[in-house]
Amino acid sequence: MNTLAALLPAVPPVLGWAVHARWLHGRLTTARRDPLTGLWTRDAFTRRARRLLRDPRAVVILADVDHFKHVNDVHGHAAGDALLAAVAARLAHGTAPGGVVGRLGGDEFAAVLVDHDGTAADRLHTLARVLARPLDTDPDVHTTVSLGWVRAVDHPGEDLSALLRRADEAMYAAKRSGRSGPLRAVRLGRLLGSVAGRRAGRRGAA
Numbered sequence: 001m002n003t004l005a006a007l008l009p010a011v012p013p014v015l016g017w018a019v020h021a022r023w024l025h026g027r028l029t030t031a032r033r034d035p036l037t038g039l040w041t042r043d044a045f046t047r048r049a050r051r052l053l054r055d056p057r058a059v060v061i062l063a064d065v066d067h068f069k070h071v072n073d074v075h076g077h078a079a080g081d082a083l084l085a086a087v088a089a090r091l092a093h094g095t096a097p098g099g100v101v102g103r104l105g106g107d108e109f110a111a112v113l114v115d116h117d118g119t120a121a122d123r124l125h126t127l128a129r130v131l132a133r134p135l136d137t138d139p140d141v142h143t144t145v146s147l148g149w150v151r152a153v154d155h156p157g158e159d160l161s162a163l164l165r166r167a168d169e170a171m172y173a174a175k176r177s178g179r180s181g182p183l184r185a186v187r188l189g190r191l192l193g194s195v196a197g198r199r200a201g202r203r204g205a206a
Helices: 002-010 014-031 042-052 068-075 077-094 120-131 160-177 187-204
Strands: 057-064 100-103 108-116 145-153
Touching: 002 145, 042 057, 042 108, 042 145, 042 160, 057 077, 057 160, 068 077, 077 100, 077 120, 108 160, 120 145, 145 160, 145 187, 160 187
Parallel strands: none
Antiparallel strands: 057 108, 057 145, 100 108
């Protein structure tokens, strides 16, 4: 900042403020980016995701790296960091164009995209396979990534937080079941409802 202040008197005031504004904008943008992955931080992701949710075709996705502690323990933290960076890059590519991806913390990521052509399910199954690929720089470092997702249109009136909770429930259900592909939250709800119905039927028959 001292260097910048020293330069400002040498240029016209308007130009000086323009330089300062650009420098400040750069600093703010950097602060909104996760330093390891380059993805948006939680707050920056939230602002952008809420804008996308104005479109009823929006899809909310939650991703969690499976067995990440094992990767760190066996291959070291540098390999773990490289894995997180690779997952981030693949998520960003898999939800482009127009999607937004953020790192919520640790090995958990969130994304929102607008499903213009109704192919979100196929795209996410492809993405799950891509995320399971080994690191380009180290074929020994690889793991799966559990994905949960939900369509905003299936839950009208729910905000980003509520939709993320639904995606989170689906994601952990996928993780517990050992599924190789993403699990959609609405399917989870139907599955739980059918299980509850069968249990009630058995109790009634008893």
